[in-house]
Structure formats: C-alpha cells, structure tokens
Amino acid sequence: MSRPDDPALAAARALLHIEARAVLAQEQALDADFQALVRAIGADEGTTLVAGVGKSGLIARLLASKLASVGTRAFYYSALDALHGELGAIRRGDIIILLSNSGQTQELVDVAKAAQLRGARIVAMVSRVPSALSRIADWTLRCAVEREATDTKLPTASTTAMLALADALVVAVARQRDFSAEDFGRNHPGGTLGIVLSAKVRDLMVAAPQSVALVSAGQPIFETLLAMTSFPNGAALVVDGDRVLQGIVTEGDIRRGLGTHGRGFLDLDTGSCMTAPVRRTCGPDLTALQALEIMETPHQINVVPVVDGDRRVLGLLRLHDIAGMEVEKALG
Missing domain, CATH: 3.40.50.10490 (Glucose-6-phosphate isomerase like protein; domain 1)
Incomplete structure (x- = not known):
C-alpha cells in the first residue's frame, strides 16, 4: 500500500x-x-x-x-x-x-x-x-x-x-x-493492428446457416439450447422463414432464465427470452475496426449478427474471431 x-x-x-x-x-x-x-x-x-x-x-x-x-x-x-x-x-x-x-x-x-x-x-x-x-x-x-x-x-x-x-x-x-483507417491498414499489414484495420467482417465471421444456430421464436428454449450446443458460438439468432433477424439469445440469457425459473424455463418459447429488436448488427463489408466499435459501444458485447441490407442473417461475428485471425496468420 x-x-x-x-x-x-x-x-x-x-x-x-x-x-x-x-x-x-x-x-x-x-x-x-x-x-x-x-x-x-x-x-x-x-x-x-x-x-x-x-x-x-x-x-x-x-x-x-x-x-x-x-x-x-x-x-x-x-x-x-x-x-x-x-x-x-x-x-x-x-x-x-x-x-x-x-x-x-x-x-x-x-x-x-x-x-x-x-x-x-x-x-x-x-x-x-x-x-x-x-x-x-x-x-x-x-x-x-x-x-x-x-x-x-x-x-x-x-x-x-x-x-x-x-x-x-x-x-x-x-x-x-x-487518410482513412483502411488506408492505414494497407500500410500496416502485419500484426493484430493490421488485421483490425484492414480485414473485412465477411473474412472473420462465422457463416450462416452452416455454422450458426438459427432458431424460430416459437421453438421451445430447450431446442434453442440444443442448437447452441451444436454451434458453440455463444448465441443463437432468432429468424423468420426468410432468415430475417428477429432477435438474439445468448448463453447468459439461458443461465439467467434457469436461475430465475428453474427447469420449467426450458419449455417456454424462445421468443420469451430473446432480446428484440437487435439494435447492434453489422454488414459484411465493414472493417473489423468498425465492427469492434459497434461491439464496444455503449458497452461491450461478445457477438454481433452480420446482416445484409434487408436484415437477412449472413453470419455471426465473435469478438475472439479477430484475435483468432492473428493466431492463424502466425501459424500459417
């Protein structure tokens, strides 16, 4: 002291x-x-x-x-x-x-x-x-x-x-x-900073539907939990029949629901625990730096849905995907 x-x-x-x-x-x-x-x-x-x-x-x-x-x-x-x-x-x-x-x-x-x-x-x-x-x-x-x-x-x-x-x-x-951040990234291709400044979201995201849990609001939460287990990205995206984003369910939402309601919570509809509307999303052509700004403001979130102009889900960007890109570069 x-x-x-x-x-x-x-x-x-x-x-x-x-x-x-x-x-x-x-x-x-x-x-x-x-x-x-x-x-x-x-x-x-x-x-x-x-x-x-x-x-x-x-x-x-x-x-x-x-x-x-x-x-x-x-x-x-x-x-x-x-x-x-x-x-x-x-x-x-x-x-x-x-x-x-x-x-x-x-x-x-x-x-x-x-x-x-x-x-x-x-x-x-x-x-x-x-x-x-x-x-x-x-x-x-x-x-x-x-x-x-x-x-x-x-x-x-x-x-x-x-x-x-x-x-x-x-x-x-x-x-x-x-001089833009993208210009800076082209002059700084090495290291994590270069990746954050120049990489596009489409290069870093987990693609949907192949590797992202997509569920409907009417599904029981138990089924959503199984989908999240199959695609362990920390969240499931709630979509309609055209894959338009309706809401998001995170692992934290599941834990809090079980803590409050017990096992009966798993039988409720997914719509009852999802966050909707989803206010923070990003497009595939944003840079990783721009996506990070979205994920960190006003408070940090670990995942953000990637959508097109019609809010149709294209994938999911995770905070650690950017760091993972640097590890892959170092090994490759």
Whole structure:
C-alpha cells in the first residue's frame, strides 16, 4: 500500500501535472506556420526528412515513422551522417524537419544551412524563439515549455510536449490527405493492428446457416439450447422463414432464465427470452475496426449478427474471431 506522504510518489504526481500542462500549451503552436507545413507535407511534392540529436533524435525517429504510416514519403535523417557525406540525399523541394529543444544544436544548424543551399525547405521544431534554427527556418513550430518537471533539468516536460506536437502534426497531415483507417491498414499489414484495420467482417465471421444456430421464436428454449450446443458460438439468432433477424439469445440469457425459473424455463418459447429488436448488427463489408466499435459501444458485447441490407442473417461475428485471425496468420 502506498503512503500518501511518500516523497517519490509526490514527485511522480507533480511531474504528471507539469507534463499535462505542457501538452495543453502546445495548442499555441498550431499557427500559420503549422498550417503551411501541413499543406506542404500533404501536397507530397518532395520527401520529408526528420532529424534530431539526443532525446530529440528519438522523437524525430518516431515522427518520421508516423508520417510514413499515414502515407507520407518520410524518413529519419541522421544529422551526423549528413555532415559526413550524405547530404546528397536532399533534393530541391524536400522538407527537412529539425527537432531541437534549445534551437541551437550545432549539427542541426549546419544541416539546415547546407539543405537550404540545395533548395530544401527548413522546419524548426524548437522551444526557444528566436534561436539559430528558427532564424534559418522557413517555418517554425514553437514547442513552448514553462519548465522541466525536475530540478535536475532532466528532459521531461520538453520531450513530452515535443512528442505531443509531433503527433498533432501527424494527425493534421492525415486529415489533410483524407487518410482513412483502411488506408492505414494497407500500410500496416502485419500484426493484430493490421488485421483490425484492414480485414473485412465477411473474412472473420462465422457463416450462416452452416455454422450458426438459427432458431424460430416459437421453438421451445430447450431446442434453442440444443442448437447452441451444436454451434458453440455463444448465441443463437432468432429468424423468420426468410432468415430475417428477429432477435438474439445468448448463453447468459439461458443461465439467467434457469436461475430465475428453474427447469420449467426450458419449455417456454424462445421468443420469451430473446432480446428484440437487435439494435447492434453489422454488414459484411465493414472493417473489423468498425465492427469492434459497434461491439464496444455503449458497452461491450461478445457477438454481433452480420446482416445484409434487408436484415437477412449472413453470419455471426465473435469478438475472439479477430484475435483468432492473428493466431492463424502466425501459424500459417
């Protein structure tokens, strides 16, 4: 159990408050220079190179990676390597984003001067304005920070603020380019995230009627329970003669009914325990991400019926089907 007067805990809490204020303060950086940069990157007329040294270099790597993930031709650029023979990578019209808390980092200043001579456009993401970098830059993003979170001046609030401003830039560029979740999925085919973003419901669902318990409202609950046992998906879908969705019965519905009414509950009609109407359904052409949003709002459900435009049942999507897709990919 933590002590409320623990000085280490107090320091950690104070840091979070300082960093939270630093992040919110970055809204001031969303000015005309920020907008011009977003438009320039979104126009995709050149390559975007991102450079930094030390802690800023780590954020530069992440910024370049995220810009690439939203469809931008962006790469991390080593300032040290550039000054030792790799300036040839820079072309007229390229954008060079240079990250430096002080704005005085000599390696970045030297890269900015050399890149400008080659016709590149320079961006300074700095805390101090004016500074050597801001004086050279075509556009300056001021990452203003009131103070670091420790007396030792360990980079804390400054790096957090810079990372937040970098993320704001990525999101703005993505919106400028009308970059969708489906586009992101095509750029991120590996792992669970790629599957969630790009896979379609029709690829993940359990198909009906082959593998889904379809029952009628007039059937005894006992028969519905047998159907659910034959197709253990956690639910049975109640349909009419044309396979139009009428309701849903889950394993939880059966357990609660037995707990309340005893064995006699099994002789009742299925319509007496089904949930109707079924408000949460999805279509076969939705992405897995869109289906997950349906399954998680306003509260999480484990299964959702898949229907066509006439609410005719096509299948059943289970929450663990998405994870199962990743396991299958890993094994295959």
